[in-house]
Amino acid sequence: MKTINFTVNGRNYKLDVKDNEILLDVLREKLHFTGAKEGCGEGECGACTVIMDGKAVTSCIILAVEADGSDIETIEGQSVGEEISDIQEAFIEENAIQCGFCTPGMVMSTKALLDRNPDPSDEDIDIALSGNICRCTGYYSIRNAVKRAAEKKGGSQS
Amino acid sequence: MTEEMIGKSVKRIKALEKVTGNAKFVHDIEIQGMLHAKMKLSPHAHAKIVNIDTTKAKSLPGVWAVLTGKELPYKVGLYLVDKDILAVNKVRYQGEPVAAVAAETKEIAEKAVELIEVEYKKLDAVLDVQKAVEEDAPLVHENLGELESAPVFFPKPGTNIAHHTKIRKGDTEKGFAKADHIIENEFTLPMVDHTAMETHTSIAEWKPGRKVKIWTSAQSPFAVRNLLANGLHLNHEDIEVIVPYVGGGFGGKAGIHFEPLVTCLSRAADGRPVKIVMSREEEFNSVPVRQGLYSRLKTGVNDDGEIVAQETEFLWDSGANADYGVNVTRAAATAGVGPYEIKNVKLDSKTVYTNKIFGTAYRGFGHLEILWAIERQMDLVAKEIGISPYDIRMKNGLDVGSVTITGEHIGESHGRVKECLREVAKEIDFENRDSDDLPEGKKRGKGVATLHKAPAMPTNTGTAAFLKFNENGTLNLTVSLTDYGQGTYTALAQIVADQLDMPVDKVNVVWENNTETEPYDWQTVASKGLFMSGNAVIKASQDMAQQLKEVASEPLRCSVEDLVIEDEKVKVRHHLDKYISFKELAMGYTYENGNAIGGPLVARGNYIAQGLTNLDPETGQGLPALDWTYGAHGVEVIVDEDTGEFEVVKIASAFDVGKAINKENVIGQIQGGVIQGYGSAVMEGYQFSEDGRLLTNTFTDYKVPSIADIPELKPIIVENAQEDGPYGARGVAEHPMLSIPSVIGNAVQDAIGVKIKEMPVIPEKIFELIEANK
Amino acid sequence: MLNKFEYYKPESLEKIFDILENKEGETALLAGGTDLFVDMKHKTRKPDTIIDIKNIEDFSEIEERDQELFIGAAITCNEIIESELVNKDYKILADSALEVAAHQVRNRATVVGNLCTTSPGADMFPGLLVLKTKVVIVSKEENRQVPLEQFATGVKQNVLKDNEIVKGLLVKKHVADGKGVYLKKRRTKGPDLSGVGVAGYISEEEEYLAFALGAVAPTPVYLDLSEIFFGEGNFTDKQEKILKEVKENINPIDDVRSTKKYRIKMSQVYTRRILSRLWKAGDK
């Protein structure tokens, strides 16, 4: 057991975790942030993507103890009350959601991308999102959603 | 209302819940007191179970139940009841569950599974369909003759053949005798995984009185209920099946999967709820797949391109169970020469057992597989006789007046395959395949391919819909067809909105499916959802309209015939300013003096497949198809002549959808389907070791397309209305992925002449062919 | 599920050495964990102790020291991709790092970790090999530097002893005209392990030409071809000789990612392509 301190979506947590607990499991099962999903458990699908200290990471292959002192953002922190983020709005508008299982991970990868690069090219989008598998949409609408979100944020003048 | 509702791109229902992470999948559900299940899997492809020792596992603190096949004398299955819940006496594939544990935590469950000791005696395994049909092949199911099956399937005792569909039309001997050319080829493709992003997950809670409540990631709540009732000898009314959000299905969550196991575990654990979640590795190893296929096609063709005879053999690699596979074999056979009219046909389609993970439904239901052979053969034939792949398809394609291989007459209300073909050929500029602009060693190729598919389902498949008013005049629509991403619910809401002339956001489609409260639906498969539920929803809406008018006719003092529905109101036809709003009628109409009439309004509609017949077992003649959706793809590739590396530059895909009720969602289906087909075409496929171990059991080894892989795609919607479809619509959920492998194979052949016959189409194989041609 | 283990995150190298010395059973070092935890989930590794090295200060450094680039053991692949230093004079490393897994994973996966897992196809090997890299290995008893081409000893095996730990890498700085290319065969344009990975590097001023290949032998293959290339003869002959060298020094297998035959083919093709990108045939 170790005691860890971290913030999730701006809220402070102090928590006892076992050494071998995975961050994704702690987020989902202890803190009930079930938005992040487990699609593979091995860093290969991106469904568990959260943002840790500003960077998109696959939380299924990170120990909870490694998150000590970090600042974590999950899909649950992307909307405030009835207000959803530009990225979320863009995903809806572009019909980039089918079953929705990959969606939280996609949105978090998109957020990390736009935070560091407000006007991404197709190639930038491919690099940032190719670790997020979607089996439903064929990705076309997702790419459009990322671009639309960038426009909403004022990144692209086109 | 001024706005046109049908054909509009209404925003998808539940998008907000999904995009905020609020949508709860079974993965996310916890029930108080819930235990966690874990399975012990067979390491062998075929072995006798000599002994299972569970004593250590049982004595581990925190373990509530340990089960083996011995305690579960049940068989489960949809069409051919051949599945054990846990292996009994022997294992038939690597990855087959032999024992299972329910424990307080996942750790304890995992530990307990490690403590179970199983002693095996290895048996000879059969991994190849052609070997499996040989006389002395090891038998996968020795007791095939004793298994129960639906009356339209014919297992052959003493063999590995679980079913054989025969189709006979005309006289192939005469046809071949007259043909100018006879061309024969063999084609193969491997098993493929659905890889829905949510793995299979189920929770069961056993209750006193032999009742059970189930939460499951399934496509078809009523199929789960029915098969569970039959398999475990329970009463239907004692089973409650709940399906919340489902993270993709693609056929992989049709039928029944781990629900019987968790039910038995919960029963053994004194009614504690038990949850099972497949790890991705288990999903690859132990959850059914799309079957592999070996095809042999012999085509008799005249100089002018007319195909006069076709002899076809399909051997389906069904793996260790064929409960669903038999129907894939049957359904695909009915479409077995593609969307062409051929006068003389002899077709044999056999479901063959092997010692591998077993087959089930997968988007396209056998059609991607047969179209790999049919549409590749078409190009090989065209090349041999020296005519254009486009012309040979136009020459033989189905037209109004054509007769299909099962004897169905193509009429005015059918879709038009040739129109789809024309559209895609135009879009990719098919005749122009100049390579001059390319660097040395690169060649441009173009290909076309057609496709067709009808829903595969029992002749008496039915569905129903309920509508009820809310106090504020909005409606709740309930169907047990599930929406696990297709967007069907959005289209159904549009239909209600159109029928009752109200805004679509006032139609609330009840999301969570529950067999207790919802009307029956057979299964959410086969692209029949919109067609059948759409028709049921139209009927329910009409029923509601009628009831609204009946109540309103009294206070409005006119006959029902004189009333119209407009703008959420019942109006007097000739005095449109005289009306009563839905809201005033919803819970019963109240007069000023307090008198009330009517009552809360509830309506229903149902639909059953019309006029379908079982096929004649010897000739395959009959009517198997509710509606055929036709389509075509055109593809441009650039191939490296030396290495076989290739790039798919563009795909154009056209489908005759009859009527697009929600354009945006139709395009979403096309994009998703094409890319899934693209995965099958160029990267996916199970690979086994020589002793039958699955080698591709992670996303590291089994690749699916990523966002970086997608080629330019042009979706084309063709609309020739289907007379009996809702607003003329046909299903199009599966079709986009059909013929994608063939069209890419065709384009590669066009570019550099290699005759590729094995899927997936990968540079390694193209290179082998280049070398062989040298 | 991960097996039970004890987790330490020491702040000094000495502490790490202490733990390494005193702990029974298997000890694993953790940087990104992107290989370790996957192996543990597959039960192919079951360490009793895990030592997180991310708190050791100079492990997170990336800086030029004399004529060498130091890459600390905790430097991630994405840090390499984003590093100005790397992009200026060691571009091939950024290109190679971009081939490692997916973006999210690269935010954790370290360059040194990629080497320490020592998979035959590890993407960081070829680029680092052609640049000439030394592995800085430390232990309580001694510090040593091992040339990277001697680091791997077999599939997932290397020269590291139980009490040793890699502190970082020293990559040789070549003169400004040097350039390198890394080409990789993959099944998808998304993340994939290497089917064949070939790196080539040339510095005309130094008269240095080297190739390195991954996923075509149990350990990555390094070939210093300077003598052939800068010796007598015309370009075509030299190219043939180089291709022959490559062919003779690899020994690929069939697996789910590719076939032996195709690996041989593509290692030739990539070598030729790289050569033509590094050297315009008419130049000399």
Ligand code: FES
């Ligand atoms: S669940 Fe973490 S990457 Fe798949």
Ligand code: FES
């Ligand atoms: S929407 Fe289903 S996996 Fe992406």
